Amino acid sequence: MTKAMTGARMVVQALIDQGVDTVFGYPGGAVLPIYDEIFQQNSIKHVLVRHEQGAVHAAEGYARSTGKPGVALVTSGPGATNAVTGLTDALMDSIPIVVLTGQVPTFMIGSDAFQECDTVGITRPCTKHNWLVKETDKLASVMHEAFHIATSGRPGPVVIDIPKDVQFATGKYTEARQVETHYNPQVKGDMEMIAELAAAMETAKRPLFYTGGGVINSGPAASQLLRELVAATGFPITSTLMGLGCYPASGENWLGMLGMHGLYEANMAMHDCDLMINIGARFDDRITGRLDAFSPSSTKAHIDIDASSINKVIKVDIPILGDVAHVLEDLLNVWKARGRKTDKENVQKWWHQINDWKKVDCLAFEQKGKVIKPQYALSRLEELTKKHDRYICTEVGQHQMWAAQYLGFEDPNRWMTSGGLGTMGYGFPASIGVQMGHPDALVINVAGEASWLMNMQELGTAMQYGLPVKQFILNNERLGMVRQWQELLHGERYSSSWSESLPDFVKLAEAFGAKGIICSDPDDLDDAIMEMLNHDGPVLFDCLVEKHENCFPMIPSGKPHNEMLLGENADVANAIKSDGAVMV
Amino acid sequence: MSPLKIKKGATSHSAYDLRPSFSDKEEQHTLAVLVENEPGVLARVIGLFAGRGYNIDSLTVAEVDHLGHRSRITIVTTGTPQIIVQIKAQLGRIVDVHKVNDLTVEGPSVERELALFKVQGTGDHRIEAIRLADIFRANVVDSTLESFVFEITGTSEKIDAFAELMQPLGLQEIARTGVAALSRGN
Ligand SMILES: Cc1ncc(C[n+]2csc(CCOP(=O)(O)OP(=O)(O)O)c2C)c(N)n1
Numbered sequence A: 001m002t003k004a005m006t007g008a009r010m011v012v013q014a015l016i017d018q019g020v021d022t023v024f025g026y027p028g029g030a031v032l033p034i035y036d037e038i039f040q041q042n043s044i045k046h047v048l049v050r051h052e053q054g055a056v057h058a059a060e061g062y063a064r065s066t067g068k069p070g071v072a073l074v075t076s077g078p079g080a081t082n083a084v085t086g087l088t089d090a091l092m093d094s095i096p097i098v099v100l101t102g103q104v105p106t107f108m109i110g111s112d113a114f115q116e117c118d119t120v121g122i123t124r125p126c127t128k129h130n131w132l133v134k135e136t137d138k139l140a141s142v143m144h145e146a147f148h149i150a151t152s153g154r155p156g157p158v159v160i161d162i163p164k165d166v167q168f169a170t171g172k173y174t175e176a177r178q179v180e181t182h183y184n185p186q187v188k189g190d191m192e193m194i195a196e197l198a199a200a201m202e203t204a205k206r207p208l209f210y211t212g213g214g215v216i217n218s219g220p221a222a223s224q225l226l227r228e229l230v231a232a233t234g235f236p237i238t239s240t241l242m243g244l245g246c247y248p249a250s251g252e253n254w255l256g257m258l259g260m261h262g263l264y265e266a267n268m269a270m271h272d273c274d275l276m277i278n279i280g281a282r283f284d285d286r287i288t289g290r291l292d293a294f295s296p297s298s299t300k301a302h303i304d305i306d307a308s309s310i311n312k313v314i315k316v317d318i319p320i321l322g323d324v325a326h327v328l329e330d331l332l333n334v335w336k337a338r339g340r341k342t343d344k345e346n347v348q349k350w351w352h353q354i355n356d357w358k359k360v361d362c363l364a365f366e367q368k369g370k371v372i373k374p375q376y377a378l379s380r381l382e383e384l385t386k387k388h389d390r391y392i393c394t395e396v397g398q399h400q401m402w403a404a405q406y407l408g409f410e411d412p413n414r415w416m417t418s419g420g421l422g423t424m425g426y427g428f429p430a431s432i433g434v435q436m437g438h439p440d441a442l443v444i445n446v447a448g449e450a451s452w453l454m455n456m457q458e459l460g461t462a463m464q465y466g467l468p469v470k471q472f473i474l475n476n477e478r479l480g481m482v483r484q485w486q487e488l489l490h491g492e493r494y495s496s497s498w499s500e501s502l503p504d505f506v507k508l509a510e511a512f513g514a515k516g517i518i519c520s521d522p523d524d525l526d527d528a529i530m531e532m533l534n535h536d537g538p539v540l541f542d543c544l545v546e547k548h549e550n551c552f553p554m555i556p557s558g559k560p561h562n563e564m565l566l567g568e569n570a571d572v573a574n575a576i577k578s579d580g581a582v583m584v
Numbered sequence B: 001m002s003p004l005k006i007k008k009g010a011t012s013h014s015a016y017d018l019r020p021s022f023s024d025k026e027e028q029h030t031l032a033v034l035v036e037n038e039p040g041v042l043a044r045v046i047g048l049f050a051g052r053g054y055n056i057d058s059l060t061v062a063e064v065d066h067l068g069h070r071s072r073i074t075i076v077t078t079g080t081p082q083i084i085v086q087i088k089a090q091l092g093r094i095v096d097v098h099k100v101n102d103l104t105v106e107g108p109s110v111e112r113e114l115a116l117f118k119v120q121g122t123g124d125h126r127i128e129a130i131r132l133a134d135i136f137r138a139n140v141v142d143s144t145l146e147s148f149v150f151e152i153t154g155t156s157e158k159i160d161a162f163a164e165l166m167q168p169l170g171l172q173e174i175a176r177t178g179v180a181a182l183s184r185g186n
């Protein structure tokens, strides 16, 4: 049975049918009919953001923390162009979101009408797929297909551009189950390859699991299976920034994050392993460092749902195309059926080596004097919040790397950070999205003062909807990460990397009706954090920290993993050669 | 996930196709890409090549199945084997792409291109032009007292060779369609 309704009504109906409960958006002329429908129903909550970039990041935060697709609704022209950063961010980090944009009426397209832009043209390279819907009869099926494409295979952002006349016109509503799609990516891995990997695991002397965001995207079952596999084999495990939480930080086999600012033991293990089992990671340049020196003596297996990720930058020996959860399930079964064999003696030796590396204690720091070290601030935050039902977002910069190093993640979907695009301004709106998905949880955004200012207008949103998001700003009055690179690579010439004319964050919070806290003394820190936690509402926490602290460990660009810099005493100036300096 | 009719289980795609044997030498490959005939699909394909810095030596596109709503894009591209594998995987990722075939490696195939040549000249040049056209099995599709338009079909190499010969005989303009290709047999 097909029902007749207006296009605008279809949009809301399709959202309801897809199980959407929250939409982040901002109205304008080209989406007024849809807003009119939203006004007349109670199934879907609409969160009015203060900037369309905020809507898309909020949808990302919602998606990443709930495992459900996030939805944003924006108007044509500037509404759509403001969404572009968020779309690109979601594409790079494989976050499933559906963004609806208004468009000028079909008969005006191409005439440079008011607030017209070529939305599908502009967003084609920054979406997984997009549509301009010119007939109301097709709108519902496109909506359903959009959710399917955003969430299946390698997830990603999609855009549906809906001209205003299509919203007003009446057409037939197509139910989700009536929609046919040819897009059905392969989820099961090749069994022969899986058997080959199991065989390699049996004989490996120095094995290592290298996991990434794909484990999280594959769903909670993937993390569960991964934990089983790690426990059953006893192999060490590391993860990329995007994969934090897929294996618990308190787990016995955990080596911590790897990569440019990863842990010494994780990077050394990556360099020296003889079997690397990449599960849902993509050999990003933040991980590999110098390509020709990357893990030189390992056999490499790679489990990924996206064929284009396999052999893109690193040639692998055992490629397995499929969904992480499906492949891990088969792998576990095969490995068990073959008798649960590992080379215990050599794996034991490998662990001795790893434990020696751990003794370097690469994250050690000393909190002395009257200035808060950022590492200390995060260690205290960890200590005082780890027992909570906690979700962490970050902005981009040094604070982001310190958060990844000093906070522990026990479960997937608890860590929202902009990895691939590195978008300053991501964290605050993302925290709003997370809090909408988890009203009773503790949601903290670990921020740098500069990043936070990039989407600070969203404090209005947090206030309007009573979202008690905690903004924990590590304020070094610097574009810290930029300053660090200038120190290391550009002769300490700090070109435009100061945060000058900063606002008084406490007053800023108060101007919005929120709570502001400032803390500069290490002795006051615990009390101040408790005050933040105990306040039922949004808090802006201005934590004044050491201004010229550098983030270590660090693999200088163009260097292999076993040449990482460990701390302030490292010979930094000579570490980065000019050929490395061209890389970012 | 949305309640769509999703076929269960693995496709015929074998992971062995992914196992590389890469050299650094550049190769030319002809790819046949079957796509949904949707607005913007060509822009997606071209945007992929432009955005990721791949070469397009030749590209043709036309609808091949009106009822099935399918178009076929034939792309001739050059790159190292690793890049060619990457191009195919990236094409396969486009939602509107149904199938990617590498005609260069998947068994024997035939390739043809059509070209129109305008050659201007009188006297001996004119006679020589028509003689060569005959050898190349090119047809005269337009003629004035001082010019011919030849139509020639063949491999790209044959058309290149014809162009070289026509050059000194008063070649004015060439229009080429780009390569159309099919695998041989079944
Ligand atoms: C939108 C955007 N612009 C510029 C950059 C480049 N960038 C990376 S980190 C950084 C400094 C961030 O400063 P802050 O937020 O204070 O964090 P800190 O590094 O000081 O902890 C900049 C400018 C970026 N990542 N994103």
Ligand SMILES: [Mg+2]
Binding pocket: A397, A448, A449, A450, A474, A475, A476, A477, A478, A479, A480
């Ligand atoms: Mg800063």
